[in-house]
Amino acid sequence: MxxxxxxxxxxxxxxxxVTDWRGKRVLEVGCGDGRLTRRLAQLGAxxxxxxxxxxxxxxxxxxxxxxxxxxxxxxxxxxxxxxxASEAFDIVVFSWVL
Amino acid sequence: MVHALYxxxxxxxxxGLLIDLRPASIHRRVGISRxxxxxxxxxxxxxxxxxxxxxxxxxxVMAERRFKAAGRTRFTCxxxxxxxxxxxxxxxxxxxxxxxxSHDWLVRRVELALDAANGKTGIVVSGPLVLRVLRxxxxxxxxxxxxVK
Numbered sequence: 001m002x003x004x005x006x007x008x009x010x011x012x013x014x015x016x017x018v019t020d021w022r023g024k025r026v027l028e029v030g031c032g033d034g035r036l037t038r039r040l041a042q043l044g045a046x047x048x049x050x051x052x053x054x055x056x057x058x059x060x061x062x063x064x065x066x067x068x069x070x071x072x073x074x075x076x077x078x079x080x081x082x083x084x085a086s087e088a089f090d091i092v093v094f095s096w097v098l
Numbered sequence: 099m100v101h102a103l104y105x106x107x108x109x110x111x112x113x114g115l116l117i118d119l120r121p122a123s124i125h126r127r128v129g130i131s132r133x134x135x136x137x138x139x140x141x142x143x144x145x146x147x148x149x150x151x152x153x154x155x156x157x158x159v160m161a162e163r164r165f166k167a168a169g170r171t172r173f174t175c176x177x178x179x180x181x182x183x184x185x186x187x188x189x190x191x192x193x194x195x196x197x198x199x200s201h202d203w204l205v206r207r208v209e210l211a212l213d214a215a216n217g218k219t220g221i222v223v224s225g226p227l228v229l230r231v232l233r234x235x236x237x238x239x240x241x242x243x244x245x246v247k
Binding site for chain 1: 099101102103105106108109110111112114115116117118119120121152155156169171173174175176177178179184187188227229231
């Protein structure tokens with residue numbers, strides 16, 4: 001098995017405790033290869049995920065299971081200049097970004 | 099960093115949540131997972147200036163009453179690797195990010211531990227993550243005052 005981050009899934013357990021994610025509009029900033037995005041999609045969130053690295057966004061798109069295709073969209077973008085409308089999201093997740 | 103927080107504030111609905119998830123700025127443990135248990139190889143005590151800058155940025159947006167604290171938790175996050183090459187790659191990223199001196203000595207230390215375990219092992223880097231929850235506040239700071247030209 002290659003590098004595996006958080007095999008015990010402590011991260012998603014902690015996120016579960018924050019709120020009920022079902023149906024929430026979530027912006028994930030710094031999604032990388034989409035590891036956390038997929039976990040948030042499992043919780044029922046509708047996710048817009050961005051990252052400045054186009055290569056990682058491409059990888060994230062390839063890694064996205066078909067069952068999440070309608071719940072997740074990816075975009076290349078900078079955290080400091082989000083190409084998103086004002087007051088559009090219930091939750092913003094900074095995933096190892098700050 | 100603070101500009102990213104301003105952007106998060108802009109795109110959040112009123113009372114929306116900002117979740118800041120990142121490694122705690124404390125030690126990371128490097129060890130070997132063996133059939134007979136976990137063997138600690140080294141405790142890495144390096145800290146990143148970026149972490150301190152992030153803490154300052156969060157403190158600033160809270161002082162400006164754009165956000166208020168709504169929760170905080172800390173939990174263990176393991177990274178497991180099967181090979182020394184994977185560990186070397188992770189360590190190289192760590193060293194570059196922190197602008198630290200070479201950690202080749204740590205690769206050798208882990209290599210010796212792997213050899214001693216006769217291959218029936220994995221490498222585990224363990225360090226806590228901090229999850230902070232901030233709630234958006236709507237203040238007069240959202241709009242430029244009329245008297246500012």
